[in-house]
Amino acid sequence: MAENMECCLPSLAHKFLKISRRYDKQTVVYFLRMSCTLVLGLTAVAATADTLPEPEGKVLLIISGELGNTNHDDEAHFDKAMLESLPSVQIVTKTPWADGIQNFEGVRLSDLFEYVDAAPESIIAGGLDDYKFTITDLDYQTYPVIIAYQQNGSPISVRKLGPLRIMFPFDDYPELLTAKNTSSAVWQLVEMDLQ
Amino acid sequence: MNRKWLASIPGLAALLCAAIMLYLIVQIDQTRRELQQDGVLEFNFIQQIDHNFDALAQSLNDYINAVGDEKREKMRGGYIVRYDVLYASINSVNQKWLGRLNELESAQLLISDAKAFLSNYEPLMSTDVTIDDATIQQISYQARKLSGDVYNIGLYLFQQKSYIRDNISKRMDDLYDAFWIFGASFVLASLLTLMLLVTVSKRAANLSADARQTQSQLTTALDELTSGDMARQAQNRFMAAASHDLRQPLHALGLYLSALKSHVNTEHGLTILENTYRSTEALNQLLNSMLDLSKLDAGVVEVNHANLSLDNMFERIRQTFLPEAKQRDLKLIVENSALWVYSDRALLERVLSNLVSNALNYTEAGSITITANSLNHQVQLIVADTGTGIPDDEQEAIFNEYYQLHNPERDRTKGLGLGLSIVKRLTHLLDIELNISSEPHEGTQFTLLVAVGKKNAEEVNTNRLINDKKHQKLAGLSILVIDDEHDVRDGMHSLLIQHKCQVVVADSMENACEQIIEKEWVPDLIIADYRLRDEKTGDNAIERIREEVNEDVPAMIITGDTSPARLREAAASGFPLLHKPVIGDVLLDAIVELAGEPT
Numbered sequence: 194m195a196e197n198m199e200c201c202l203p204s205l206a207h208k209f210l211k212i213s214r215r216y217d218k219q220t221v222v223y224f225l226r227m228s229c230t231l232v233l234g235l236t237a238v239a240a241t242a243d244t245l246p247e248p249e250g251k252v253l254l255i256i257s258g259e260l261g262n263t264n265h266d267d268e269a270h271f272d273k274a275m276l277e278s279l280p281s282v283q284i285v286t287k288t289p290w291a292d293g294i295q296n297f298e299g300v301r302l303s304d305l306f307e308y309v310d311a312a313p314e315s316i317i318a319g320g321l322d323d324y325k326f327t328i329t330d331l332d333y334q335t336y337p338v339i340i341a342y343q344q345n346g347s348p349i350s351v352r353k354l355g356p357l358r359i360m361f362p363f364d365d366y367p368e369l370l371t372a373k374n375t376s377s378a379v380w381q382l383v384e385m386d387l388q
Numbered sequence: 389m390n391r392k393w394l395a396s397i398p399g400l401a402a403l404l405c406a407a408i409m410l411y412l413i414v415q416i417d418q419t420r421r422e423l424q425q426d427g428v429l430e431f432n433f434i435q436q437i438d439h440n441f442d443a444l445a446q447s448l449n450d451y452i453n454a455v456g457d458e459k460r461e462k463m464r465g466g467y468i469v470r471y472d473v474l475y476a477s478i479n480s481v482n483q484k485w486l487g488r489l490n491e492l493e494s495a496q497l498l499i500s501d502a503k504a505f506l507s508n509y510e511p512l513m514s515t516d517v518t519i520d521d522a523t524i525q526q527i528s529y530q531a532r533k534l535s536g537d538v539y540n541i542g543l544y545l546f547q548q549k550s551y552i553r554d555n556i557s558k559r560m561d562d563l564y565d566a567f568w569i570f571g572a573s574f575v576l577a578s579l580l581t582l583m584l585l586v587t588v589s590k591r592a593a594n595l596s597a598d599a600r601q602t603q604s605q606l607t608t609a610l611d612e613l614t615s616g617d618m619a620r621q622a623q624n625r626f627m628a629a630a631s632h633d634l635r636q637p638l639h640a641l642g643l644y645l646s647a648l649k650s651h652v653n654t655e656h657g658l659t660i661l662e663n664t665y666r667s668t669e670a671l672n673q674l675l676n677s678m679l680d681l682s683k684l685d686a687g688v689v690e691v692n693h694a695n696l697s698l699d700n701m702f703e704r705i706r707q708t709f710l711p712e713a714k715q716r717d718l719k720l721i722v723e724n725s726a727l728w729v730y731s732d733r734a735l736l737e738r739v740l741s742n743l744v745s746n747a748l749n750y751t752e753a754g755s756i757t758i759t760a761n762s763l764n765h766q767v768q769l770i771v772a773d774t775g776t777g778i779p780d781d782e783q784e785a786i787f788n789e790y791y792q793l794h795n796p797e798r799d800r801t802k803g804l805g806l807g808l809s810i811v812k813r814l815t816h817l818l819d820i821e822l823n824i825s826s827e828p829h830e831g832t833q834f835t836l837l838v839a840v841g842k843k844n845a846e847e848v849n850t851n852r853l854i855n856d857k858k859h860q861k862l863a864g865l866s867i868l869v870i871d872d873e874h875d876v877r878d879g880m881h882s883l884l885i886q887h888k889c890q891v892v893v894a895d896s897m898e899n900a901c902e903q904i905i906e907k908e909w910v911p912d913l914i915i916a917d918y919r920l921r922d923e924k925t926g927d928n929a930i931e932r933i934r935e936e937v938n939e940d941v942p943a944m945i946i947t948g949d950t951s952p953a954r955l956r957e958a959a960a961s962g963f964p965l966l967h968k969p970v971i972g973d974v975l976l977d978a979i980v981e982l983a984g985e986p987t
Contacts, residue, residue, distance in 0.1 A: 350472070
């Protein structure tokens with residue numbers, strides 16, 4: 194069996210080379226790209242079949258745009274219980290907006306996006322105060338950026354820049370303390386449009 | 389200003405430049421940070437507060453315009469949220485976020501106004517409270533007014549920011565310019581310092597070399613000073629100059645006296661001549677002593693070691709000094725030992741002669757004893773006297789030149805005081821150990837340790853006795869005499885004519901050549917003075933004449949020089965050398981010896 198494999202492998206490579214030679218490079222690349230798109234498209238179609246549970250309490254966050262799992266038309270609506278049902282992460286850090294160290298608790302962006310079956314390249318985050326910021330190039334897989342729903346052990350009121358806010362682990366990752374990231378840390382978060 | 393300070397200026401400048409550059413780098417970094425931080429975030433904040441006031445006013449208006457309780461209730465929730473959002477943006481955000489705005493009086497006024505506004509209407513912002521339309525309008529109006537203030541502050545900030553940004557940019561440019569200028573200065577100063585350092589180290593090396601040289605010179609000078617070399621050299625120079633001038637007339641005198649002998653007929657005249665001759669001899673001896681010293685110092689004395697019979701040498705010394713000893717009523721005891729030594733005959737004999745002569749001089753009564761015995765494979769020669777003795781503290785000094793014991797009036801009949809200094813030099817030259825032991829009023833004993841010699845049958849008696857027969861050989865010889873001194877030429881002429889020689893005298897090389905050409909004559913012998921006119925020397929003249937007659941005519945050089953350098957030079961010419969003043973017999977001996985040689 195093993196001998197056969199050893200015999201087969203070179204001949205396969207040989208065949209592939211032959212094919213490569215028969216078609217020019219562009220054609221091959223086009224073919225590959227097409228097949229990739231087809232596979233992804235099929236997966237996406239399969240995913241739309243999943244629907245999220247309906248929120249029971251007051252809706253705090255609306256996620257729209259390119260996402261697989263929804264519960265309200267093309268959007269995913271979340272109440273506090275739904276967010277709390279997802280794995281929670283803590284961030285202990287200083288922030289540019291408040292004195293002293295703050296303890297935030299919330300759901301990781303990566304977890305949330307996985308939950309709604311999305312892999313956005315950019316996120317347009319909007320707040321209660323109509324503030325909007327387009328977050329790009331954010332490596333949410335590496336950095337535990339969260340949507341916080343608790344600060345220092347209690348829910349966050351609107352007057353305390355809640356009830357939801359995007360928070361970065363600035364102290365653990367000092368490189369995150371950039372103008373773009375501080376602008377990305379939208380407080381009183383109500384909506385996210387994933388692109 | 390001190391050179392050292394001048395040299396350190398570029399170094400200091402380089403250091404200063406480096407310090408300034410460091411300072412500039414810190415400044416540039418700080419400014420860059422400032423530029424980075426003085427960003428757009430404040431604008432966003434201002435804009436957001438403006439919007440929040442505006443939105444509150446709008447939501448209040450919406451509430452008034454709404455028709456129906458249900459709709460109004462919904463709108464009430466709207467303005468309460470807006471109020472909360474505004475509240476959060478004023479109260480829950482750290483004021484430092486405002487940056488430069490904090491320093492602005494109008495901004496602080498606005499913040500306090502906003503806070504007053506918020507606390508003023510706080511009680512009304514609840515779902516339980518229904519506010520009448522007039523109050524709503526009042527709140528809305530105030531919110532809009534505050535929104536206008538925020539907007540103005542935003543404009544002002546924008547204006548300030550533009551200035552500040554420009555200022556910072558300008559400062560940045562200035563800092564960069566300064567940095568480049570000082571950077572260039574630093575490089576220049578460093579290069580200059582490096583060059584100076586190289587120069588200085590080179591100069592230091594030169595200086596230390598100079599210092600070493602000076603030190604060695606000083607050491608030499610000190611050595612000379614302590615050993616007496618310096619004084620001796622000075623004396624040598626003086627003596628060389630003096631004795632050369634003395635020598636010329638003395639030489640002539642000797643020649644004249646030799647020539648006069650046959651012309652004096654009376655016995656009284658002969659006695660006077662004899663005395664004159666002796667005086668000249670004494671004078672010669674004195675000068676010869678000086679010459680010996682000069683020669684020893686010049687290092688031109690050749691040492692020819694041979695096996696010597698001590699008995700023969702002692703006998704010659706006895707014969708030499710016996711007359712004087714007898715005259716002084718002193719006993720001269722010479723003990724035969726049958727021992728042989730290995731040394732230079734003439735020089736060793738000179739040492740012994742000087743010691744005996746010295747002993748005679750310092751012994752009033754008693755005896756002088758010369759003995760030899762074998763000691764540890766060496767031969768010990770002892771010259772002992774019963775004289776005045778030498779005090780311990782003067783035993784070193786007696787070997788110095790011109791040093792004489794008990795002769796403060798410097799009686800020259802007792803010699804010059806050179807005898808022992810010659811002994812010291814000769815024993816040094818011959819590698820003979822010289823010791824002295826003396827007891828005042830008991831006598832002095834000089835001891836010499838000489839290498840043992842082998843018995844040699846061929847040792848011949850070398851007593852140089854004047855042999856008149858020998859001198860008869862001179863007859864018929866034709867001799868050319870070149871000397872620039874008139875007296876010397878005449879003296880030579882008289883002496884040689886007497887011995888029936890054919891003599892031609894010349895005062896210079898050119899004159900000699902002329903005469904030879906004129907007479908078509910070839911001399912059998914040339915006698916030339918070493919120092920001739922026009923910087924010419926005797927050997928030049930001899931070579932020239934030999935060329936002229938095309939024959940290697942035997943030749944000798946007579947020199948009156950005593951300076952070591954001149955003596956070396958004359959000796960280097962390779963011709964037999966006689967020293968002025970030359971005693972007639974010695975000259976005749978030399979002529980016979982030379983003319984007899986096959987050429």
